[in-house]
Amino acid sequence: IDGTVTVSTASVKTGYKIYVSHNAPSGVIGILSASTADIINETSFVINSTNAGDNSTVNWWIAP
16 A cells, blocks of 8 residues: 555545455555544545555455
């Protein structure tokens, strides 16, 4: 994810919780997070890694 990535999906809504985990670790692994403050209702959300060198693929799921 190279530190930060925006995920486009109409399935996300303001206030939903987003859970993330590493799928295929690559680069310098960081700790992943997806803040509810970064949700754009029915449009997108942002996944962050604590390391800009983290270029892993990730799993994500959304819970209301």
